[in-house]
Amino acid sequence: MKLAYYPGCSLEATAKEYGSSVRSVCKALDVDLVEIPDWTCCGATSAHATNHRLAVGLPALTIKQMQAMDLDCVVPCSACFNRLKTAEYNMTNDAAVRQEMEKLLNFKYDGKPRVYDLLAYMVEKIGLPAITKKVQKPLKNLKIACYYGCLSVRPAEITGIDSTENPMQMDKLVKALGATPVNWSYKVECCGAGHSVAKSAMVTNLSGRILAKAREAGADLVVNSCPLCQTNLEMRRPPGEDMPVFFFTELMGLAFGISEAGNWLNKHLVDPSKVLSAIQAG
Amino acid sequence: MYIITEGGPKALDLNFTKEVKQRSGQEIELCFQCQKCASGCPIAEYGEIDTNQVLRMIQFGLKDELLKSKAIWVCVGCETCGARCPNGIRIAAVMDALREMAIEQGITPGEKDINLFHQCFLDSVKSHGRAHESTMLIRYKLKSGHLMEDVGVGLKMFLKGKLALFPHSVPSKTEVKRIFEWARKK
Numbered sequence: 001m002k003l004a005y006y007p008g009c010s011l012e013a014t015a016k017e018y019g020s021s022v023r024s025v026c027k028a029l030d031v032d033l034v035e036i037p038d039w040t041c042c043g044a045t046s047a048h049a050t051n052h053r054l055a056v057g058l059p060a061l062t063i064k065q066m067q068a069m070d071l072d073c074v075v076p077c078s079a080c081f082n083r084l085k086t087a088e089y090n091m092t093n094d095a096a097v098r099q100e101m102e103k104l105l106n107f108k109y110d111g112k113p114r115v116y117d118l119l120a121y122m123v124e125k126i127g128l129p130a131i132t133k134k135v136q137k138p139l140k141n142l143k144i145a146c147y148y149g150c151l152s153v154r155p156a157e158i159t160g161i162d163s164t165e166n167p168m169q170m171d172k173l174v175k176a177l178g179a180t181p182v183n184w185s186y187k188v189e190c191c192g193a194g195h196s197v198a199k200s201a202m203v204t205n206l207s208g209r210i211l212a213k214a215r216e217a218g219a220d221l222v223v224n225s226c227p228l229c230q231t232n233l234e235m236r237r238p239p240g241e242d243m244p245v246f247f248f249t250e251l252m253g254l255a256f257g258i259s260e261a262g263n264w265l266n267k268h269l270v271d272p273s274k275v276l277s278a279i280q281a282g
Numbered sequence: 283m284y285i286i287t288e289g290g291p292k293a294l295d296l297n298f299t300k301e302v303k304q305r306s307g308q309e310i311e312l313c314f315q316c317q318k319c320a321s322g323c324p325i326a327e328y329g330e331i332d333t334n335q336v337l338r339m340i341q342f343g344l345k346d347e348l349l350k351s352k353a354i355w356v357c358v359g360c361e362t363c364g365a366r367c368p369n370g371i372r373i374a375a376v377m378d379a380l381r382e383m384a385i386e387q388g389i390t391p392g393e394k395d396i397n398l399f400h401q402c403f404l405d406s407v408k409s410h411g412r413a414h415e416s417t418m419l420i421r422y423k424l425k426s427g428h429l430m431e432d433v434g435v436g437l438k439m440f441l442k443g444k445l446a447l448f449p450h451s452v453p454s455k456t457e458v459k460r461i462f463e464w465a466r467k468k
């Protein structure tokens with residue numbers, strides 16, 4: 001299977017381990033990722049928080065490049081997914097926006113939906129049977145809090161999620177890897193997102209609460225799909241909190257027995273070794 | 283019509299109400315103050331106005347009070363409020379519209395650092411086509427004066443190879459510049 005691929009800025013910097021694990025896991029699943037050659041930044045929170053034109057214009061440029069490739073495009077970063085999907089939604093449902101983008105970027109939008117959240121694509125299109133087939137080391141000793149956060153989930157009419165309060169895709173995936181997803185009430189709470197730098201104390205509070213709730217629910221670790229959440233949950237946490245946080249593709253890599261997995265985990269700011277020994281003991 | 287505020291009677295500025303409605307595409311008059319938005323808002327304790335009050339103040343046309351507030355800046359855009367609003371009002375889109383209006387009117391942001399961070403991030407995208415964390419953060423630090431914050435964790439990230447030293451520039455940079463120019467014209 002061939003898919004267009006939008007890595008987004010963080011997968012080449014703060015979330016390098018996400019970038020490498022996405023590529024390895026897709027390879028293992030026989031998914032050929034073709035990086036959009038000239039992708040640009042989606043504008044992230046800063047664009048839509050301050051300028052509605054920039055918030056559509058920047059992702060629309062990438063959508064133009066996607067259209068030229070004529071492939072479904074997967075986006076691992078929840079924030080990039082949300083911005084690209086919102087632009088796609090606006091261009092499809094609002095003729096004025098579409099025409100403005102076509103004029104600005106000098107192309108004709110064909111209206112085909114192409115933007116997919118990588119996690120949802122894996123679970124729904126590649127499918128759990130194909131994933132289960134690749135599992136060599138089931139993560140059977142692990143209790144996992146699946147953390148979805150905001151941007152892959154809300155608003156539902158744009159993201160297409162089944163439930164904004166209790167989404168289940170990541171839970172199903174984790175189960176397919178042999179682990180046990182825990183029931184907890186903070187799976188869609190916000191980590192503080194883009195305010196990490198300018199309002200760090202506030203973000204520490206929000207992230208700390210999420211980790212504490214995961215612990216309370218009996219989880220050994222938190223798994224997520226967003227580079228921003230990963231950074232906040234690892235970097236902005238109260239002193240003494242040692243709950244490890246993983247990207248879902250890293251857990252897939254471990255369960256698939258991919259040997260480079262160690263290199264990804266080295267990049268974590270919070271030591272994941274306790275969890276790893278539980279897997280090895282399994 | 284007038285409304286009595288802490289600062290005395292004030293004329294309702296219904297043009298403001300209309301403008302926020304139009305920019306956000308949200309039917310603000312549907313809000314009946316059930317407070318579901320505010321009760322789930324993760325940053326409720328950090329702003330001075332609750333989410334439901336923001337809606338009420340728009341209905342009353344309290345422009346200055348809103349555009350100068352902290353509340354519009356601390357909103358993280360998590361969309362929790364909108365997902366739960368029984369009337370389907372996307373309050374995050376309303377907050378986006380309020381911030382944009384405050385910027386256009388040159389109002390000093392109620393939370394200076396947050397806006398500064400956004401502008402430094404966007405400057406980085408404008409010059410390279412992609413966000414470059416190191417140069418963006420240095421710029422933010424110099425401009426905000428928070429020079430020593432996060433130095434330790436920054437170093438840790440650098441040692442783990444998570445902060446690229448040099449920006450990656452994309453070929454479509456000229457198109458990106460054009461998008462910025464178009465977006466910022468009035």
Ligand code: SF4
Binds near residue numbers: 319
């Ligand atoms: S949830 Fe909706 S109707 Fe209720 S107070 Fe908030 S904006 Fe108004």
Ligand code: SF4
Binds near residue numbers: 333358
């Ligand atoms: S979008 Fe803003 S106002 Fe709404 S719940 Fe999130 S932080 Fe609160």
